[in-house]
Amino acid sequence: MNRSNKTISRRDFAAMTALLGGVSLAGPVSAQSFGDILGSAKKVAEAASYSDAEMKVFFDQMSDDMDSKNPVAGPDDPYGQRLAALSQGLESYDGLDLDIKAYLVQDVNAFAMANGTIRVFAGLMDQFTDDEVRYVIGHEIGHVQREHTKKRMQGALQRDAAMSVAGTASGDVKRIASSELGKFFGDVITAQHSQKHERQADDYAFDFMQDNGYDAQACVTALEKLEAMSGGGGGGLAAWTSTHPRPKDRAKRMRKKLD
Numbered sequence: 001m002n003r004s005n006k007t008i009s010r011r012d013f014a015a016m017t018a019l020l021g022g023v024s025l026a027g028p029v030s031a032q033s034f035g036d037i038l039g040s041a042k043k044v045a046e047a048a049s050y051s052d053a054e055m056k057v058f059f060d061q062m063s064d065d066m067d068s069k070n071p072v073a074g075p076d077d078p079y080g081q082r083l084a085a086l087s088q089g090l091e092s093y094d095g096l097d098l099d100i101k102a103y104l105v106q107d108v109n110a111f112a113m114a115n116g117t118i119r120v121f122a123g124l125m126d127q128f129t130d131d132e133v134r135y136v137i138g139h140e141i142g143h144v145q146r147e148h149t150k151k152r153m154q155g156a157l158q159r160d161a162a163m164s165v166a167g168t169a170s171g172d173v174k175r176i177a178s179s180e181l182g183k184f185f186g187d188v189i190t191a192q193h194s195q196k197h198e199r200q201a202d203d204y205a206f207d208f209m210q211d212n213g214y215d216a217q218a219c220v221t222a223l224e225k226l227e228a229m230s231g232g233g234g235g236g237l238a239a240w241t242s243t244h245p246r247p248k249d250r251a252k253r254m255r256k257k258l259d
């Protein structure tokens with residue numbers, strides 16, 4: 001778990017402690033602060049009740065927002081063509097409809113969202129073979145399928161729901177305020193994963209490679225490349241290495257699975 005997640009957990013824990021024990025421990029509580037406590041509890045209850053369909057709307061909003069801010073490779077672009085060719089047959093996988101596109105951005109990065117959006121950056125494609133790009137795609141799908149992405153969204157909603165999410169006039173479709181989308185993207189997509197979640201996503205990617213007849217050796221070589229990049233610290237580097245720590249240990253683990 002990374003530092004910011006730890007901070008958040010601690011804060012949530014403190015809030016929960018206040019909810020459970022605050023009244024008796026602190027003695028008399030004013031109506032105002034008791035109201036605040038009830039308000040917090042209501043916020044958490046609301047966040048926990050978001051359906052998959054509601055969450056999909058939020059992920060669609062975040063995808064659209066990212067696509068509007070980054071140059072998406074079209075079907076005639078060489079990166080778009082290469083990505084379409086190497087992901088042929090992956091229009092849907094493991095019950096998830098996938099929308100795989102490249103960003104013409106020189107970062108070594110990629111992300112997936114729970115609505116099936118997958119974006120691979122040109123900088124990563126420059127460094128990686130087709131099978132290594134497939135490993136990254138499989139790994140990112142793993143974060144979605146193991147519900148890491150959804151859990152983060154629920155966490156972000158619990159922290160921010162009251163301020164950031166509003167229904168329409170008819171009250172049925174809730175949307176994240178557009179000014180908050182960047183913040184949600186940071187909390188849900190670019191925050192560092194725990195080592196446990198990385199292992200789960202790597203294991204998922206390994207099976208993904210084998211199930212689709214790709215070369216699972218690419219799990220190892222991709223992670224070794226990431227290790228070399230994170231050691232070098234050179235330019236153009238490496239959002240994926242900062243959100244995906246310890247590639248060396250992970251490469252070792254993947255090699256063991258291969259043997």
Ligand SMILES: [Zn+2]
Nearest residue numbers: 193198201244
């Ligand atoms: Zn990961």
